[in-house]
Amino acid sequence: MSTAPARTFEDLLVWQKAHVFVLAVYGFTDGFPRKEIYGLTSQMRRAAISVAANIAEGFKKKTKPDKIRFLNIAQRSLEESRYYLILARDLGYGGSLAPMHQLEEVSKLLQAYSNATLNSGF
Numbered sequence: 001m002s003t004a005p006a007r008t009f010e011d012l013l014v015w016q017k018a019h020v021f022v023l024a025v026y027g028f029t030d031g032f033p034r035k036e037i038y039g040l041t042s043q044m045r046r047a048a049i050s051v052a053a054n055i056a057e058g059f060k061k062k063t064k065p066d067k068i069r070f071l072n073i074a075q076r077s078l079e080e081s082r083y084y085l086i087l088a089r090d091l092g093y094g095g096s097l098a099p100m101h102q103l104e105e106v107s108k109l110l111q112a113y114s115n116a117t118l119n120s121g122f
Contacts, residue, residue: 006059008059009055009056009059009060012055012059012113013109014055014106014109014110014112014113015052015055015056015059017102017105017106017109018051018052018055018074018106018110019052020102021048021051021052021081021099021102021103021105021106022045022048022049022051022052024098024099024102025044025045025048025081025099026045026048028044028088028094028096028098028099029041029044029045029088031093031094032088032093032094033093036093040084040087040088040091040093043084044081044084044085044088047077047080047081047084048077048081050073050074050077050080051074051077051078051081051106051110052074054070054071054073054074054077055070055071055074055110055113057070058070058071058073058074064117064118064120067117068114068117068118071110071113071114071117072114074110075107075110075111075114078103078106078107078110081103082100082103085099085100085103
């Protein structure tokens with residue numbers, strides 16, 4: 001059974017999971033102290049959004065190096081998000097198990113998508 005190629009970035013499972021991660025980060029940071037609105041809350045949301053946004057932007061890139069560059073930016077933003085989840089946990093801002101689980105899922109999918117792109121003939 002063959003799957004149809006993605007027509008838009010929204011068709012990509014990795015983007016779908018990254019978007020769910022962004023929504024989870026928004027929900028998680030809603031419970032942060034008000035004093036963090038321009039600090040950790042803003043940084044966490046920005047980094048999470050960057051993951052999904054760079055997957056989306058890279059989708060339409062025409063050359064392999066361009067596409068890989070955006071996927072690498074997404075991977076870096078995911079690692080930045082990982083640190084912010086650890087920091088939030090250590091600051092006592094709540095358990096980050098659900099967002100961390102989602103981050104791990106996105107990380108695996110993103111690595112597989114990057115590898116498939118690198119090994120593709122396009």
